[in-house]
Amino acid sequence: MYEPKPEHKFTFGLWTVGSVGRDPFGEPVRQPLSPVELVHLLAEVGAYGVNFHDNDLVPIDATPAERDRIVAEFKKALAETGLVVPMATTNLFSDPVFKDGAFTSNDPRVRAYALQKTMRAIDLGVELGARVYVFWGGREGVETDAAKDPVEAIKRTREAMNFLCEYVLDQGYDLKFALEAKPNEPRGDIYNATTGHMLAFIETLDHPEMVGVNPEVAHEHMAGLNFLHAVAQAWEAGKLFHIDLNDQAFGRYDQDLRFGSHNIKSAFFLVKFLEDVGYEGSRHFDAHAYRTEDYEGVKDFARGCMRTYLILKEKAEQWNADPEIQALLAEINADDGSTDAFKGAYSAEKAAALKAASFDRVALGRRGLAYERLDQLTMEILLGVR
Numbered sequence: 001m002y003e004p005k006p007e008h009k010f011t012f013g014l015w016t017v018g019s020v021g022r023d024p025f026g027e028p029v030r031q032p033l034s035p036v037e038l039v040h041l042l043a044e045v046g047a048y049g050v051n052f053h054d055n056d057l058v059p060i061d062a063t064p065a066e067r068d069r070i071v072a073e074f075k076k077a078l079a080e081t082g083l084v085v086p087m088a089t090t091n092l093f094s095d096p097v098f099k100d101g102a103f104t105s106n107d108p109r110v111r112a113y114a115l116q117k118t119m120r121a122i123d124l125g126v127e128l129g130a131r132v133y134v135f136w137g138g139r140e141g142v143e144t145d146a147a148k149d150p151v152e153a154i155k156r157t158r159e160a161m162n163f164l165c166e167y168v169l170d171q172g173y174d175l176k177f178a179l180e181a182k183p184n185e186p187r188g189d190i191y192n193a194t195t196g197h198m199l200a201f202i203e204t205l206d207h208p209e210m211v212g213v214n215p216e217v218a219h220e221h222m223a224g225l226n227f228l229h230a231v232a233q234a235w236e237a238g239k240l241f242h243i244d245l246n247d248q249a250f251g252r253y254d255q256d257l258r259f260g261s262h263n264i265k266s267a268f269f270l271v272k273f274l275e276d277v278g279y280e281g282s283r284h285f286d287a288h289a290y291r292t293e294d295y296e297g298v299k300d301f302a303r304g305c306m307r308t309y310l311i312l313k314e315k316a317e318q319w320n321a322d323p324e325i326q327a328l329l330a331e332i333n334a335d336d337g338s339t340d341a342f343k344g345a346y347s348a349e350k351a352a353a354l355k356a357a358s359f360d361r362v363a364l365g366r367r368g369l370a371y372e373r374l375d376q377l378t379m380e381i382l383l384g385v386r
């Protein structure tokens with residue numbers, strides 16, 4: 001029961017199970033594992049795929065010969081384990097050169113270097129089979145708005161994304177871009193702070209059809225938002241190109257907790273949505289184990305992400321099949337047909353008929369909607385007593 005299989009498309013970044021447990025107030029607690037060792041660890045726990053930032057795999061100062069050796073060894077581990085690489089991304093946030101951002105840096109040389117680094121990282125990702133390329137602008141922000149004009153920052157980001165879309169087209173790569181929002185941390189405020197901001201920004205690009213979003217649970221929660229609503233809006237717009245699953249207490253720093261370990265109810269409605277709509281992308285866990293853990297604990301973390309997803313998937317099937325829940329939903333959404341004449345596209349006749357129509361406002365306001373019963377039934381499924 002709840003054993004991960006390839007068709008579940010569970011993926012992890014090298015940086016997730018490879019996290020050595022460093023935090024702003026503490027040194028690493030785990031010895032680093034090589035990308036090859038991490039691929040074997042992910043295979044052992046039953047993952048489908050592995051993702052990476054360029055420098056998770058190839059150190060930023062590696063020579064071309066070292067790069068080729070590392071890539072060859074990584075490919076060998078992928079072949080041995082059967083793991084695939086659905087997504088790749090660029091580290092444009094760790095090296096000091098990006099301390100004031102990459103694409104939005106005030107230094108044009110840094111902006112140019114960021115483009116060069118990203119093109120090379122895209123080449124590497126495509127070489128390893130990636131079809132989705134994530135952009136998380138962790139340093140694209142400010143601590144003081146004295147430093148940068150936010151309009152200029154938007155224009156620089158747009159220029160970079162347009163350039164890179166043209167690069168992908170020029171190279172003939174089968175690659176889609178997924179933009180990941182976060183409201184803050186490590187910068188005081190990060191531009192394009194939520195998935196909603198990203199959806200608006202995408203429409204201003206030269207090739208919006210190539211660009212979607214990669215919403216992350218923790219990041220929308222940090223903004224105090226309902227993650228399901230962000231995902232649903234992205235899906236409805238045809239822009240849910242990838243997703244970062246984890247968990248997060250509201251009002252905290254980016255915890256990147258094991259999926260479903262903090263907000264079971266919101267995780268349930270998210271899994272139900274992804275399964276109900278037939279989302280076919282990766283279920284990517286951008287999370288890491290508690291700093292207290294050794295590598296056996298890291299495996300527990302990875303297994304827990306996948307098990308919880310599968311348990312909630314089964315709960316969603318139970319919810320969809322529950323006769324009392326379905327009867328309540330039918331009652332709640334009943335339509336007596338009395339407004340059919342007003343539905344659909346506007347017409348002057350419809351407007352005139354609607355303006356002349358009469359409604360029993362008081363009676364409509366008195367109607368009880370049974371959401372308490374509906375939610376209690378949901379909770380009882382989640383609590384395992386139904």
Ligand code: DIG
Pocket residue numbers: 013015089090134135136180216244286
């Ligand atoms: C952080 O949430 C970011 C980075 O880990 C990475 O660039 C992206 C990919 O999932 N998520």
Ligand code: MN
Pocket residue numbers: 216218219254255256286
């Ligand atoms: Mn995060």
Ligand code: MN
Pocket residue numbers: 136180216244286
């Ligand atoms: Mn993420």
